[in-house]
Amino acid sequence: MTYIIVSILLGIIMLLMTGIAILHKNMVVAIIAAGVVSLFASVLYLLLAAPDVALTEAAIGSGLSTIIFFYVLNKIRKNNVAE
Amino acid sequence: MLRNSLIFVLVIAVGVIFYSLFTQFDGNDELSDLAQFYAQKENIDKVGSANLVTAVVVTYRGLDTLGEVTILFLTAAIIGFFLKGKLEEGKREVRPSSEILQTAAAVLIPIIIVFGVYIFINGHLTPGGGFQGGAIIASAIILMLLTRPTMPFNHKLFSTIESISGLSFITLGVLGALFAGGFLDNRFIETGTVGELISGGAIPIIYSFVGLKVGAELSNILGDFQEVQNEK
Numbered sequence: 001m002t003y004i005i006v007s008i009l010l011g012i013i014m015l016l017m018t019g020i021a022i023l024h025k026n027m028v029v030a031i032i033a034a035g036v037v038s039l040f041a042s043v044l045y046l047l048l049a050a051p052d053v054a055l056t057e058a059a060i061g062s063g064l065s066t067i068i069f070f071y072v073l074n075k076i077r078k079n080n081v082a083e
Numbered sequence: 084m085l086r087n088s089l090i091f092v093l094v095i096a097v098g099v100i101f102y103s104l105f106t107q108f109d110g111n112d113e114l115s116d117l118a119q120f121y122a123q124k125e126n127i128d129k130v131g132s133a134n135l136v137t138a139v140v141v142t143y144r145g146l147d148t149l150g151e152v153t154i155l156f157l158t159a160a161i162i163g164f165f166l167k168g169k170l171e172e173g174k175r176e177v178r179p180s181s182e183i184l185q186t187a188a189a190v191l192i193p194i195i196i197v198f199g200v201y202i203f204i205n206g207h208l209t210p211g212g213g214f215q216g217g218a219i220i221a222s223a224i225i226l227m228l229l230t231r232p233t234m235p236f237n238h239k240l241f242s243t244i245e246s247i248s249g250l251s252f253i254t255l256g257v258l259g260a261l262f263a264g265g266f267l268d269n270r271f272i273e274t275g276t277v278g279e280l281i282s283g284g285a286i287p288i289i290y291s292f293v294g295l296k297v298g299a300e301l302s303n304i305l306g307d308f309q310e311v312q313n314e315k
Binding site for chain 1: 136202211212214215218219221225229301304305308312
């Protein structure tokens with residue numbers, strides 16, 4: 001029973017974070033929200049007995065891709081300022 | 084107004100499409116035929132791996148792993164082609180990173196790298212494997228790049244590691260074809276006792292090379308992104 005409640009809570013948090021990632025005006029907040037979605041997704045995978053997938057999601061989804069988004073954001077900002 | 088109603092119609096249409104997926108779903112109580120074949124006791128003993136997922140990914144589905152690694156290599160190559168930059172020392176103006184970050188990075192980076200190596204060497208015993216270990220090693224490289232943003236990135240070293248690992252991966256596959264059942268068969272080395280570190284035939288060796296290759300590729304991508312940061 002607690003398992004189901006925790007899963008549903010995780011799902012609600014993920015949906016909220018997805019909304020923030022799509023709708024927020026500030027890009028930095030949106031990128032961090034997208035990273036948090038991956039983080040909670042990896043916890044959910046762990047609960048669903050898929051530790052392999054959880055490891056991949058935690059390292060690539062919330063680690064590497066967030067940093068790459070920040071690098072790209074930094075680059076886009078510079079180009080916008082130059083114009 | 085028209086646009087909003089169109090979005091509404093689209094949402095309803097997607098709901099209708101996936102409604103039957105929701106109502107007609109019932110979980111499987113038993114494994115499918117293919118999964119049953121993999122989960123047989125004799126087949127697990129044959130590959131000599133405590134972690135069944137690894138046994139399937141590296142031996143039976145080894146060709147798929149090879150394909151995934153190739154796709155990742157292609158991605159890294161394309162990113163490297165489009166983001167050609169050269170980071171000249173001292174040219175990029177950045178705030179020096181805080182002392183907390185520097186100290187924490189100095190402590191954590193070796194531990195993270197060792198943890199990544201642990202994950203891919205123990206891939207045949209515990210959850211995880213080459214891809215996961217490689218990604219963790221790449222996150223150590225991220226920490227390094229965040230701590231010292233002006234540090235020049237040695238692409239040549241990572242490319243060499245990647246090439247050697249890829250070549251070794253293929254060579255091990257061909258050895259499997261020559262001395263055992265087929266391409267990427269792990270049994271040309273003694274499989275040993277299930278559950279020991281040195282067991283599972285060639286699985287730990289193959290996974291180590293996959294881990295090194297994935298780690299080097301992801302690090303190369305990050306290095307490319309870091310180098311174009313100072314371009315105008």
